[in-house]
Amino acid sequence: MSNLVRNIIRFAFFILFQIFVLGKIPPLHQFIIPYLYFLYILWLPFKITRSGLTLLGFLFGFALDIFTKTPGLHAAACVLIAYVRPFLISLLMPKEAAEIGYSEPSITSMGFVPYAVYVLVLTILHHSYLVFLEWLHFGSFLYFLGKVFATTAISLLLILITEMLFVRKAKYRTNVA
Amino acid sequence: MRNVFLFIARFSNLLLFLSLQVIALSMLFRYNKFHQATYMNVATELTGKFYVRYNNVETFFSLQKQNERLRQQNAELLNRLKEDFEIPDSSKQLVTDSFRVDSLEQYRKYLYLPAKIIGNSISAQNNFITLHRGSNQGVGLNMSVIGAQGVVGKIVNVSPNMSVAMSLLHRKNSVVAVLKKGGGFGEVTWDGKDPRFVTLSNIPRTIQVSKGDTVVTSSYSDIFPPGKVVGYVQTVSEDKSSSTYNLKVKTAVDFYSVQHAFVVKNLQKAELDSLLKKVKKD
Numbered sequence: 297m298s299n300l301v302r303n304i305i306r307f308a309f310f311i312l313f314q315i316f317v318l319g320k321i322p323p324l325h326q327f328i329i330p331y332l333y334f335l336y337i338l339w340l341p342f343k344i345t346r347s348g349l350t351l352l353g354f355l356f357g358f359a360l361d362i363f364t365k366t367p368g369l370h371a372a373a374c375v376l377i378a379y380v381r382p383f384l385i386s387l388l389m390p391k392e393a394a395e396i397g398y399s400e401p402s403i404t405s406m407g408f409v410p411y412a413v414y415v416l417v418l419t420i421l422h423h424s425y426l427v428f429l430e431w432l433h434f435g436s437f438l439y440f441l442g443k444v445f446a447t448t449a450i451s452l453l454l455i456l457i458t459e460m461l462f463v464r465k466a467k468y469r470t471n472v473a
Numbered sequence: 474m475r476n477v478f479l480f481i482a483r484f485s486n487l488l489l490f491l492s493l494q495v496i497a498l499s500m501l502f503r504y505n506k507f508h509q510a511t512y513m514n515v516a517t518e519l520t521g522k523f524y525v526r527y528n529n530v531e532t533f534f535s536l537q538k539q540n541e542r543l544r545q546q547n548a549e550l551l552n553r554l555k556e557d558f559e560i561p562d563s564s565k566q567l568v569t570d571s572f573r574v575d576s577l578e579q580y581r582k583y584l585y586l587p588a589k590i591i592g593n594s595i596s597a598q599n600n601f602i603t604l605h606r607g608s609n610q611g612v613g614l615n616m617s618v619i620g621a622q623g624v625v626g627k628i629v630n631v632s633p634n635m636s637v638a639m640s641l642l643h644r645k646n647s648v649v650a651v652l653k654k655g656g657g658f659g660e661v662t663w664d665g666k667d668p669r670f671v672t673l674s675n676i677p678r679t680i681q682v683s684k685g686d687t688v689v690t691s692s693y694s695d696i697f698p699p700g701k702v703v704g705y706v707q708t709v710s711e712d713k714s715s716s717t718y719n720l721k722v723k724t725a726v727d728f729y730s731v732q733h734a735f736v737v738k739n740l741q742k743a744e745l746d747s748l749l750k751k752v753k754k755d
Contacts, residue, residue, distance in 0.1 A: 316527050323596040326666045346486045354493045362516040365601045368500030379490040
């Protein structure tokens with residue numbers, strides 16, 4: 297399966313999973329909202345151009361917004377992490393590894409600790425911005441902190457489960473493909 | 474001029490990022506207007522198709538509960554039938570009723586249109602309900618949505634075959650409500666915390682309120698038919714800053730599992746609106 301086809305399928309899958317599976321979970325507490333959809337942006341291939349990545353982030357977030365009837369909310373957060381992603385990758389990945397070239401970020405391609413930092417930073421960034429935008433409408437500072445903390449914890453748990461369930465084969469980027 | 478182009482070329486990514494942020498944020502902060510925007514109609518129709526598919530499966534698992542609920546509502550309606558009441562005849566002369574059978578139809582104020590709920594959220598801060606009935610089937614903006622047990626919400630967006638209602642569980646939602654046992658005139662809002670409870674505020678402390686009292690819609694509303702149950706008082710607390718109560722109200726509708734609702738059309742609203750408009754102008 298080519299990279300393009302795989303990512304198009306993932307696009308639809310992540311949106312539908314977020315809406316029809318995670319969105320249907322009865323709320324345990326007002327702080328706990330299970331978010332997993334943004335993992336799509338984290339899993340996009342390395343070699344995508346930066347402007348393409350930012351645009352794709354907007355499209356992806358907006359696709360979710362159409363379902364949740366909150367135009368712009370998730371789009372803004374997705375654009376932010378899509379924009380920050382290349383900076384973070386160049387910070388965390390050693391130069392040589394980037395040149396050998398795996399196709400997309402994963403534990404095998406980046407190493408466990410760099411990948412964990414990569415996921416953690418982008419998750420916190422995404423949730424902080426998302427909750428911050430909500431906080432502008434209502435809520436207190438305690439609400440902001442509590443919700444960022446709780447949703448981040450839940451998201452990390454979900455990402456961990458997803459990584460264990462769907463082991464992605466680390467594919468080398470070749471000149472042929 | 475050349476420097477300007479160089480600047481744009483150098484910071485193209487940053488500029489793209491900033492402009493996308495501006496687009497997203499402007500949509501977010503003017504989003505009440507965006508409900509009326511045409512592209513939202515298209516989006517409602519599109520996402521509605523997905524919701525219908527999902528709902529076909531979902532409804533199957535709650536059929537029994539829904540049946541039970543509809544049976545209860547049927548029983549309640551049957552008990553209101555004229556035939557169920559009989560008082561000893563006290564009339565002394567026979568009068569022939571010369572009215573048309575449906576003589577009251579022209580005075581009808583509220584029309585109930587059944588609609589299936591195909592999409593519902595409760596975990597967000599602003600929750601919406603998607604209904605499988607749209608403008609082709611007589612749904613319009615600002616009509617109320619009433620479930621079998623009570624108030625559900627208000628229509629905010631309509632497409633040809635689907636419509637979106639702002640649920641009671643929405644930050645900007647406000648329903649004028651009264652206590653059923655009389656007195657009090659307040660506003661029902663949601664604090665975004667627990668989807669089982671809403672808040673009734675502005676009820677003066679001169680009124681005796683106790684746990685379990687019924688909260689119903691007021692006749693002052695031009696959207697909701699009067700006397701529809703909003704919920705039942707759960708806890709009574711006093712608002713320190715004013716002489717009113719803050720009542721925690723348990724919603725009559727179980728938002729976790731609501732499946733069927735009625736869109737209620739106020740047939741006299743156009744006349745009322747034009748009258749109010751005239752008054753405001755003078």
